[in-house]
Amino acid sequence: MKAIPDCMFHSRELACKKPYGAVKAGETVEFSVYPRRERGIQYVTLWVEEDGGQPEAFPMRWYGLAGARDRYSTSFTPDHAGLYWYYFTVDGSDGPVYAMRGYGGRCEILDTLGDKYQLTVYDPAYRPPSWFGEGITYNIFPDRFCRDRMPVQPEGEGVAPRVLHENWDDIPVYQPDGNGEILNNDFFGGTLRGVIEKLDYLESLHVRTIYFNPIFQAYSNHRYDTGDYKRVDPLLGSEEDFQTLCVEAAARGMRVVLDGVFNHTGYDSRYFNGRGRYDSVGAHQSQESPYYRWFDFQQWPDQYGSWWGIYTLPQVREMDESYLDYIIDNEDSVIRRWLRLGASGWRLDVADELPDAFIRRLNAAAKQEKPDALIIGEVWEDASNKIAYSERRRYFQGGELDSVMNYPLRDAILAFLNGGTAEHFAETMECIRENYPRDVFYNLMNVIGTHDTARALTILGVSEEEWHMDRDGRAHYALPPDRLESAQRRLRLAAVIQFTMPGSPTIYYGDEAGRQGFEDPFNRRTYPWGAEDRALLGFYRKLCALRADSDTLARGGLRFLRCEGALLQYERETEHSRLLILVNRGHHAVRTHARAVYAVDMLDGAEFDRADSRGIHVTVPPETAYILRCFGTP
Incomplete structure (x- = not known):
């Protein structure tokens, strides 16, 4: 009853x-x-x-x-x-x-x-591919993860001269040039071969999905200003390197997801060709260009729609039939081609700026090429009722997005650990869980850090005054020892929540190694090979192993229990297993109870026996998390 x-x-x-x-x-x-x-x-x-x-x-x-x-x-x-x-x-x-x-x-x-x-x-007939949400994801910013050789100036059609860092530990260029522009054209030379060399490392973290920020030829180091959708950036490697990476990753049980930037191209691209570096006739050069109709010119050639008014990112008219053919429909379309070459899915940049019809068409083409292909959208809010540009978006009704980046989870975790309440965290997650189809909720990309956000360790340790430092101060900033230690404890708590919620826990490269940094470009510094925080990395390894081996965390039900102030308490349960997650972000121990006769902490092996008819009494020390495997019911 x-x-x-x-x-x-x-x-x-x-x-x-x-x-x-x-x-x-x-x-x-x-x-x-x-x-x-x-x-x-x-x-x-x-x-x-x-x-x-x-x-x-x-x-x-x-x-x-x-x-x-x-x-x-x-x-x-x-x-x-x-x-x-x-x-x-x-x-x-x-x-x-x-x-x-x-x-x-x-x-x-x-x-x-x-x-x-x-x-x-x-739509009851639609099933997002479950392989993503059941495994761990590792997010690589390609230029900054690993290089297998010293960088040299790349050659080829459309390739612009680049500023190359010999020193892997340099600070990225962050000051504007003489024209007041930050060109983002300094490169550290990360390569696909470098990623291949580190696949054993990713395997040690039990990674099942490698999500790459853009890998295609572009002017900028972030490569969100695509120059050629059908060519790997020559500094990163070759198409053959990409295929080898996919084969080697698959041999370790990993899949590769690519970043698709389809709302805009680069000013310096084969399609727009604003600087005339490509052999093609771009839309900026001629109204007879085959790409002219892709762009929204108010007055050709220099007045056109661009993403957030940034002239180097000219927006495209996504529903133009020739653009649809090039990106989606053609047998050699961008979507189909890279899936055939080994990718398993796409993350869609600024998905809320892509028409719903475009996303549905893209999803259908991807599924035709690979029935279990994954389509993830970049959406920062509740994606089930998102309104963008005065239009209600329809992402989860069947045939649109298989997943979105779970920014609401990230925001709730960081707010909780920086003094917010457990009640607010639970309510945020319950709203998402109530509004999303279950298969989507269990397929979310659960992020704490991304290339668009300050590093989690910095957010969890920096003072309010330090957020207002000038760029020179931010570029050279490192947390002082006392606050670094506190931030490390909080990051462990954040990771416990991230890894025990439904969806794919997604590690932004270097977070697990203690990388710090404010906003772009300081959050995009190189992976600190040889200088990792070994204790933090060891904790992540343990957490990754626990998550990879737990069907309960991959598929089990979720139930919030006692969520009060500094104590977050929730349960993950299947027919055969029950895990109780306890997170105390406060500065004082908190006493609670677990519905069990016996329990063991999966993180450090601590054991708890039945205390009374309610179950086990557990005292959670300050800034501590337990993942209790519970046995029996009182």
Whole structure:
């Protein structure tokens, strides 16, 4: 028998809404509300509206008593995928009121319309590939991970002269040039062969997916200004090197995911050719160019749409048929070609700036080439209800995105460890879990650091005043010993949360080795080979081994338990195993209990025996995390 909720409606309680969270098209959703009997209820109505549509009324029938409450129920069966919104009206002796979405899934009784509940409906035939979320991902910024040789000026069509660092430990160029521009044209010479040499290292971390930031020929070291989508940047290596990397990685059980930048190209590219370095006739050179229609010229050749107004990143018209043919549809399209050469999927840069139709077409082409190909989107917010450029995005209804970067998790982890509450962390994750299809929620790219964010270790140790240092100060900054030690403890806690939540824990290269740094380019310094923080790296190895060997962490259910202030307590459970995660970010020990007869900490082997009828009493020391394997039920 379902427990009676302590409020009229709670969207996360099966007694009120079944099934939990997002539902399949054609699946019946059962709704029940429990108003207090003294309200003198006359009738209750469920209102459901498809996003952008008109609400439809579903009268609710009285189904008897539930303690001091009445139970009213009805059902709704969505016949197609989409985003829906719902709420309730209650007519009683005091007149009509609205039951709207409140905090934590509980309803809020209002006299007027308020926030509506969300219902995500998805295509039951669509299945994201599960291999990604079940394994560990390692994110490589190609120029800065490893080089197998000293860099030399590359040659070939379209290749611009580059500033080359001989010293691997240099600080990246961060000051503007004489024209006031930061050109990002200094390179350290990381190579694909260098990555191949470090595959044993990645295997020691039990990595199953290598996610590369862009590898294609470009002017800039970040390579988000693509120069040629069909050529590996010559400083990185060759197409043959890429194929070898994919083969060698596959032999170790790893897959490769590439970064696709399809919202814009480079000013210095085969397609735009703003500097005339390519043999092709680019859109900037002639209106007769085969690429002219790709770009949004307000006044040719120098006034055109560009990403965030940055002239070196001219935006493309993604739905232009010749562009679609080149990127997606053609037998030798960019998407198909690199999948055939060994890649297993694509991460889509600025996915919320790509049309939904473009993403669906890309996903379909990728699945035609490889049925288990993965399409991940860069979305920083709740992707289930994202609005971009005044348009509701539709990412999870079936055939769009298989996953997104889980920035809400990153933000919640860092906020919690920097003084936020466990309640807020749990609520953030529960909102995502309720709104995302389960297969997507278990397939998320769980990041703590990326090339777009300051290093986690720096965020967890820097003072408020230090955030306001000038660029010279930020370039040479390192945490002082006392705050470094504290930040290292917090980073361990962050990693425990990251590795024990559903989805793929994703390591930004060097985070596991203690790399520090503020924003770009300081967060993109080279991997510190030979100067790693051995203790931190050892902790990551242990955590990676635990995650790789745990079906419970890969597929098990999630349930938040005691989440109060500095203590975060949640459970991962399958039919055969139960793990209790305890994280105390505070400066004082916290005493709690575990529903078990016996438990052992998977991190350091500490054992806990049954204390009373409630289970085991556990005292969690300050800035400490336990991953308890629980046995028996009291």
